[in-house]
Amino acid sequence: MNTGLDVGSTTAKIVRLESGIITASKVVPSHRWKELLEYGNKWDTVETIATVETTEAIQTPEATEIIQATETTETTGTAETIVSTGYFRKTVPHTAAITEITAASLGVRYYIPDAQVIVDVGGQDTKVIDLRNNTFLINDKCSAGTGAFLELAAHYFDIPVESLGKLHTRASRCARINNTCGVFAISEMISQLVGGYTMEEVICGIHQAFARRIAQMIPPVETVVLIGGTVLNQGLVESFESIHGSTVVVPPSPQTVNALGAALYGKKLRPEQ
Amino acid sequence: MTDTVGITALIPPELVYACRHRPLDVNNVVPTSSINPRSKLCAWTAVWRDEIMEGRMDIDSLVVVAGGDCHNALVDGQKVALSGVPTHYFFYPFDRDPDYMASQLKGLARFLGGIKDKEMFRTISGLKEKGLALDQLRVDDRARASDVFSALISFGDLQGDPAAFEEVLDTIPHTDVEYSSRVALIGVPPIYPDFHEVAESFGLHVVYDELPYEFVRLGGNDMQALAGSYRNYSFSGPITGRIEMIRQELDRRRVDGVIHYTQFACHHTLEDEIFRAHLDYPVLTVQGDLPRPSSEQLKLRLEAFSEMLEVMP
Numbered sequence: 001m002n003t004g005l006d007v008g009s010t011t012a013k014i015v016r017l018e019s020g021i022i023t024a025s026k027v028v029p030s031h032r033w034k035e036l037l038e039y040g041n042k043w044d045t046v047e048t049i050a051t052v053e054t055t056e057a058i059q060t061p062e063a064t065e066i067i068q069a070t071e072t073t074e075t076t077g078t079a080e081t082i083v084s085t086g087y088f089r090k091t092v093p094h095t096a097a098i099t100e101i102t103a104a105s106l107g108v109r110y111y112i113p114d115a116q117v118i119v120d121v122g123g124q125d126t127k128v129i130d131l132r133n134n135t136f137l138i139n140d141k142c143s144a145g146t147g148a149f150l151e152l153a154a155h156y157f158d159i160p161v162e163s164l165g166k167l168h169t170r171a172s173r174c175a176r177i178n179n180t181c182g183v184f185a186i187s188e189m190i191s192q193l194v195g196g197y198t199m200e201e202v203i204c205g206i207h208q209a210f211a212r213r214i215a216q217m218i219p220p221v222e223t224v225v226l227i228g229g230t231v232l233n234q235g236l237v238e239s240f241e242s243i244h245g246s247t248v249v250v251p252p253s254p255q256t257v258n259a260l261g262a263a264l265y266g267k268k269l270r271p272e273q
Numbered sequence: 274m275t276d277t278v279g280i281t282a283l284i285p286p287e288l289v290y291a292c293r294h295r296p297l298d299v300n301n302v303v304p305t306s307s308i309n310p311r312s313k314l315c316a317w318t319a320v321w322r323d324e325i326m327e328g329r330m331d332i333d334s335l336v337v338v339a340g341g342d343c344h345n346a347l348v349d350g351q352k353v354a355l356s357g358v359p360t361h362y363f364f365y366p367f368d369r370d371p372d373y374m375a376s377q378l379k380g381l382a383r384f385l386g387g388i389k390d391k392e393m394f395r396t397i398s399g400l401k402e403k404g405l406a407l408d409q410l411r412v413d414d415r416a417r418a419s420d421v422f423s424a425l426i427s428f429g430d431l432q433g434d435p436a437a438f439e440e441v442l443d444t445i446p447h448t449d450v451e452y453s454s455r456v457a458l459i460g461v462p463p464i465y466p467d468f469h470e471v472a473e474s475f476g477l478h479v480v481y482d483e484l485p486y487e488f489v490r491l492g493g494n495d496m497q498a499l500a501g502s503y504r505n506y507s508f509s510g511p512i513t514g515r516i517e518m519i520r521q522e523l524d525r526r527r528v529d530g531v532i533h534y535t536q537f538a539c540h541h542t543l544e545d546e547i548f549r550a551h552l553d554y555p556v557l558t559v560q561g562d563l564p565r566p567s568s569e570q571l572k573l574r575l576e577a578f579s580e581m582l583e584v585m586p
Contacts (some may be wrong), residue, residue, distance in 0.1 A: 101577035102584055134530075134555040134581045138574060265584075 001080045002270070004262030006103065007033045007088035010123030010147060011229055015259040017267060025256045027229070033092060081266035085258050087124075098265050100258050101129055101136050107261030108225050111251040117221045119214060120258070121230040123147040128217045137217050145213035147230045149185070153206045156186055157199055167200045168207055168235025175205035185209060204235065211239035223247045229255040277331060277433070278385065281321065281346045282338035283488060283506060284363055285499050286430055288378060289336075290393040292385035297332055298429035299325065304466035304564045314538035315345045316464060316563050322349040326356050334359040336381065341365025341509030344540050365509030374504035378496055394494045396435055403442050404428055404489035411480060412526050414450045418479035419469035421445070425485035426462060452478035454582040457523055459483040459548065460534040461541055464561040471567045472532075475579040480526040483519065484508065512544060516551050523554060529582045530555040532575075537562040555582060 001023075006013040012033035016024040028035050084094035085103040100120065104127065108115045118129040126145045129136045139145055147161075154161040175192035177185055189202050197205070218224060224246045231237055231254045241248045251257055278289050279299045289296040299321035306320045308327070313319030324330045337350030339362045347362070354360035361384040366373040382388055407424055410416040424445055431438040453476030458468075462484055465471070472479055487507055493499040507515045523531065531554045535542040542560070549556050557578040559571055 098584075099573060099577035099580055102580040105581070105585055131585070134585050135549075135557065136577065136581070137558070138570070268584075 002266035004259040006259035008086040083262040103261035107257035121228040165233035171200040171204035177209040276333035279332035287397040296430040375500035428488035457481035
């Protein structure tokens with residue numbers, strides 16, 4: 001069995017593969033990543049994490065606890081390969097660790113074998129991966145164009161970030177938000193509210209500003225694959241589609257694609273599984 | 274009397290030695306400097322400027338390469354000049370005109386008091402031969418890139434003492450290198466002091482350092498030869514010539530990918546799109562600002578690039 005564990009800045013995700021088929025997946029907040037392994041073990045009660053390397057890198061108190069807990073699980077002798085990815089990839093139990101770039105490339109190709117450009121909108125950064133020439137860009141110096149930008153907007157309105165997409169659909173027009181700096185965009189949001197725009201219309205404007213920021217990072221291409229938890233926001237996806245002009249494809253479960261890619265990497269390491 | 278002459282970018286160090294002075298590449302102190310510059314665009318120039326103006330760097334005069342390489346140096350160099358340091362401005366010809374190059378070298382020799390020891394031209398030519406051999410050694414996987422980079426970058430001033438520097442070159446270990454991918458490092462040198470070591474830790478063997486290679490590639494045994502050689506300094510002319518040169522080296526050194534280092538607020542950053550369009554290799558662009566050990570963001574990029582070169586079809 002191959003497990004992909006993606007512990008990112010905001011959320012932690014797990015995907016389990018058996019004979020190339022996804023048999024389990026789950027998403028929890030990052031700080032609760034341990035639950036994912038417990039969840040996986042309950043889901044597949046006869047497996048164990050026998051192959052986890054107890055390297056220095058994973059000897060955090062949490063990691064040690066998980067390893068000890070799973071070593072006592074009833075086993076059938078079937079080894080599990082855990083490949084970790086995400087910001088915390090080297091501090092959680094893993095057989096191997098890969099970067100999110102490689103994980104995204106492998107995960108997206110599972111669903112879309114001829115994918116050309118992937119945009120992974122994460123909580124703290126955005127990555128653009130051009131599979132045509134194996135290049136990538138990462139924006140991690142500015143919150144605009146990352147999930148943190150939307151968190152700021154949601155925080156201002158005191159609403160859950162998950163509700164932004166639904167509120168966007170209620171807007172009859174979009175307020176223009178020009179600023180590409182997340183912090184200054186809040187000032188501009190306030191100005192637009194003062195100017196008579198509704199919350200929904202300002203949210204629509206925020207999504208468009210977000211989409212413009214991401215679009216600047218993307219090379220010319222006909223089809224873009226969007227992944228990451230942020231693309232569950234339909235308002236953002238629609239804004240991106242209208243601004244970038246490319247065809248946008250969102251694979252099933254866009255939030256767990258990197259965990260899937262990590263699991264697929266494990267399959268590369270141990271093809272017999 | 275031998276003076277220490279600060280130099281802000283590549284000028285022929287053989288000429289400084291031939292004038293019986295000691296060059297000091299002011300950039301070499303930057304990666305390990307603790308200075309937080311008061312005002313800056315590019316940290317490379319701002320840090321050496323403050324190092325000099327705060328009296329931390331012991332130089333008697335300064336040669337500012339103000340045309341054809343680093344544009345920010347022109348202003349920061351003048352700030353140093355206004356603080357009382359005798360300063361000379363050196364310009365490369367964009368059109369590679371040999372007469373203009375010769376006139377610039379003559380002007381520099383005048384500023385340095387005239388040529389007094391022509392034998393230094395030959396001495397340093399010999400050392401550059403050793404530098405080229407060392408460069409080839411890492412191309413042949415028989416020397417660590419971090420060791421070779423340290424040596425090549427020092428050819429800007431030969432560490433102030435050619436004889437002692439030769440001994441340093443002779444101690445560089447010849448060792449078989451294992452790696453996952455061969456990469457070229459183009460652009461200005463990284464401001465991170467541990468860049469090559471970090472790249473090595475991710476299996477990336479840097480087989481071409483664009484700028485330091487210029488330090489050993491260019492030279493000559495007299496003023497005319499120097500002018501004929503240094504007018505071809507790749508950073509100083511049209512980018513088409515630089516692209517041609519890089520392509521040649523990428524092919525000769527059998528690289529798998531290219532890392533383009535860019536410095537925040539350096540005009541060379543604008544060249545990134547051109548390289549991406551004209552080099553038929555995977556390109557990773559990284560950017561640095563203040564001198565610090567390699568950041569986690571940089572490490573992520575290097576690790577991901579290494580994986581992409583190794584794992585992806």
